[in-house]
Amino acid sequence: MLELKGIHSGYDSTTILHDVSLTVNEGEVVTIVGANGAGKTTTLRTISGLIKPSQGSIHFDGQDITKLSSHEVVELGITLIPEGRQLFPDMTVRENLMMGAYRKGARASQSQLMDEVLALFPRVAERLEQKANSLSGGEQQMVAIARGLMSKPRLLMFDEPSLGLAPIIVSQVFEVIDSIVKTGATVLIVEQNVFHTLKAADRGYVLENGEIVLTDDADALLENPHVRKAYLGI
Numbered sequence: 001m002l003e004l005k006g007i008h009s010g011y012d013s014t015t016i017l018h019d020v021s022l023t024v025n026e027g028e029v030v031t032i033v034g035a036n037g038a039g040k041t042t043t044l045r046t047i048s049g050l051i052k053p054s055q056g057s058i059h060f061d062g063q064d065i066t067k068l069s070s071h072e073v074v075e076l077g078i079t080l081i082p083e084g085r086q087l088f089p090d091m092t093v094r095e096n097l098m099m100g101a102y103r104k105g106a107r108a109s110q111s112q113l114m115d116e117v118l119a120l121f122p123r124v125a126e127r128l129e130q131k132a133n134s135l136s137g138g139e140q141q142m143v144a145i146a147r148g149l150m151s152k153p154r155l156l157m158f159d160e161p162s163l164g165l166a167p168i169i170v171s172q173v174f175e176v177i178d179s180i181v182k183t184g185a186t187v188l189i190v191e192q193n194v195f196h197t198l199k200a201a202d203r204g205y206v207l208e209n210g211e212i213v214l215t216d217d218a219d220a221l222l223e224n225p226h227v228r229k230a231y232l233g234i
């Protein structure tokens with residue numbers, strides 16, 4: 001479904017990603033794990049069209065999307081749930097959710113979509129009229145995920161969904177991701193929380209200093225000596 005081939009990408013004169021190639025197949029949950037600053041966010045921003053790669057190609061369903069704008073990428077059904085949630089703080093939860101439904105494919109069926117999405121997030125459903133900035137961090141992350149679903153994505157990308165959340169909330173976030181996966185969604189997650197993510201994923205890539213150093217089934221990565229030592233502290 002998604003294929004990155006030989007991607008070099010970064011900011012101004014700094015190249016962050018070096019020759020990154022990866023695939024995500026339809027219905028799969030794929031994760032990119034790596035330490036702080038490894039280039040995980042840069043990878044997602046490049047796929048989203050927010051940064052243009054200097055070399056390499058990105059294909060989605062066989063279509064070359066390397067040079068598309070971020071708006072065009074969203075229209076194709078690729079949605080990024082950004083790090084740090086980035087909700088509209090002074091808008092209500094309901095208004096934030098509606099902002100997610102701007103994609104053409106989603107606009108027509110907004111109220112039905114809202115019902116479907118809220119069924120996954122009972123706590124969000126109870127807080128529709130509350131301002132986003134009055135929610136707890138965990139609730140805000142749930143709203144950010146719900147807003148992403150409101151675009152009816154074909155590929156949903158999560159940037160560090162567990163960042164800054166208490167362990168019990170992290171488990172809840174991964175439970176929600178699990179239930180999204182069960183609906184048949186295709187998911188790409190980048191995370192520093194390697195254990196939880198590999199438990200949730202089918203396959204994974206390990207990114208170090210902007211390069212993919214390892215890729216395997218998630219189960220195999222959990223047993224991999226380098227992953228255990230460098231990321232799981234075992």
Ligand code: ATP
Nearest residue numbers: 011014016034035036037038039040041042043192
């Ligand atoms: P984190 O978990 O800390 O978000 P990450 O793996 O997602 O890490 P990136 O955010 O992709 O890493 O950052 C990779 C490198 O790119 C870092 O060295 C960072 O300083 C640099 N970088 C990120 N954003 C910019 C920017 N706007 N301009 C210049 N350099 C940047």
